[in-house]
Amino acid sequence: MAAGEAHSAVDKYELNAKHRTFINTNTAITTHLIASTLDQQLTGALSPEQYANDPTQSALPEAIEAVDPHRKTDYFRLTSSVVVNDGDIEWSAIPFLRYRTNDYIATWQPNMPQMETTIKSAGLLAMSRVNFSREQQSILGLDLEFTQGDSLSYQANTISTTGWNAKLYPEGHIFYDNRVTFRNISPYFQHQSELSEVLSLLVGVRYDINEYELNNHLPEYDDDGFGNRSLANRHDRITHLSPKASINYRLNEDANVYARFANAIRIPTAAELYQLKTQDSSAQVGQISEETSNTYEVGYKHNFTNASVEAAFYRMDVDDAIVTAYDDLGSSYRVNAAKVRHQGIELALTYPISKQWQLAFAASRSRHTYVDYTQDVGRIDTNTGDTKAITLDGNDLPLAPDYIANLRLIYTPTFIAGLSAQIEIKSIGDYYGDEVNQRRFNGYITSNLKLNYRLTNAFAINARIANLSNDKYILQNEVRFGKTQIHPGDPRTTYLALSYTF
Structure with missing residues (x-):
């Protein structure tokens, strides 16, 4: 707590x-x-x-x-x-049950509606691994999931917004009220082969079948007066075949290089599919499609006598990337961008200073850009009659920092059995607060302290102090409609957890 x-x-x-x-x-x-x-x-x-x-x-x-x-x-x-x-x-077979409720007021929306969701899930993760020999291994698996989600959004208090396109939101107005049933069947196969004493190959494939069924408790309409669209009951299906492959070459007993390729999808959530804006606000009419990605990575790993080093370069090309847009009332919704690229380098270093002290460092420097995306297609400025469409090709994605770095000093004293402590310094780089890249903001540096103490084989204490120096910092700046919105970082915060093993 x-x-x-x-x-x-x-x-x-x-x-x-x-x-x-x-x-x-x-x-x-x-x-x-x-x-x-x-x-x-x-x-x-x-x-x-x-x-x-x-x-x-x-x-x-x-x-x-x-x-x-x-x-x-x-x-x-x-x-x-x-x-x-x-x-x-x-x-192995892993059946599971999951239940979650989430009730809140959306304080980031101009009218601050009440949101209530309940999600119930059941599923099974099954897998079989066969070792044909020391050099040949195959995995055959199947993932199953059935989820039912109920979503309700309504105006809990009468609110009148000001400024451009001001609106009066009356208490009791319902924005959406629906149940979505989701089913997933995903068989997959993977084979690993030692081609020689120094060369190994891994190939795999996964086939995803995802089905959504919308049961809307509201009538069908194009506009509720606040830019929201209500769909008729519908059924949607998304299927995809995802291959992957990697090759690893051992330079010597301590070092190896590798190359990987993976194709994958990210399916839209029920809210992204069915909680739509109207045609007038240029949101997708119908459904948001899945985004697909191709990831390429090459890397190097080396275990020295007293240290280990990992370095990698990656590039991910995403088609139909799901991004956030805003309507004239200031409400957010999700749309597909044409193409987005993420690429960068990653570095990790572990160095044991002594038997009691260890230094660990990890960092990534990345660029996240729109390759082909025109924002606000079809939207018209009602004052001038001009299009609001903006081409963002080459722009950085908003809220994507230049780098992320993490430095940890880990202390495991030999004279206190079961105690481990670490000081962590986390640094986040600069980033743009908007899609048009006109406002750039500074990142931040913060520190944390973590303590783990196992008193007995059964009883352990875990403590964490976030923002150890109690610095005042901005977690995130965001620009919406030309105005900067600031989300402050939390002050010094203490967490405590107790665990007992029977």
Whole structure:
């Protein structure tokens, strides 16, 4: 449980229980239960003036602040893993149940609607591994999932917005109310082969079948007066074949180089598919399509006597990337961009200073760009009659930092058995706050302290202090409609967890 400044307190309780038993020497059953409840006060984004005056204020209208808005979430997940290992053949089956609620006021929307969602899932992860020989291994698997989600959004308080395209949002207005049923079947196959003493090859393929079924509790209409569109009941299906391959070459006993390729998809969420804006606000009419990606990576790994080094270069080309856009009322929605590219270098270094001290460093420097994307296609400026479409080819994606770096100093004293401590320094690079790349913002540096102490074989204490130096920093700047919105970083926050093994 942790608490921050006024208007941003968080209460979270979590139960994490695991039980493992052996039926015989070849069969193990592991049951894992996670249950949690979260109650978090909500805030809005600050203007630069509000941030300079008082970064701890909520930035919410008085009417909303008076009701003390909270995000309340309950979560439950139960899995039971059965693993049978019979020499050259191993198979496993992991059935699972999942339940989650998420109720909150969307403080980032101009009208701050109430959101209520409930998600119930059941599924199975099955896999069989066959070792034909020391050099040949195959994996055959199947993933199954059935999920039912109920979503409701309505206006909890009457709110009148100001400025361009001001609106009066009356209490009780329903923006969406639906149930979406999702089904997934994904068989996959992978084969690894040692081609020689120094060369190995891995190939694989996965076939995804995803089905959505919308049951809309509202009538079908094109515009509810606030730019929202309500669809008739419908069924959508997304299928995709994803190949992958990698090759690894061992230079010597301590070093190797590798190359990887992977094709993948990211399917849209139910909200991205069915909670649409109107044709007048140029959102996708019908559905958002899945985004597909091709990732290429080459890397080098070396284990020295007292250190290890990993370096890699990657490039990911994404077609139909799902990105955020905004309508004239300031509400966000999701659309497909034509093509986006992510590329960069990654470096990781681990160095044991002594038996008690270890230094670990990881960093990535990346570029995230629109390769082919025109924003606001079809939108017209009602004052001038001109198109609002903007070509963003070559621009950086908003909120994507130039680099991410992490430095950890780990201390494991020999004179206190079971104790481990580490100081972490995290640095985030500069980034653009808008798609047109007119406003660039500084990143930040923050530090954390982590302590793990196992008092006995059964009882352990875990503690973490985030923002150890209690620095004032901006977690994220975002530009919307020419105005900067600031999300302050949390002040020094302490987390404490206790674990007991039976």
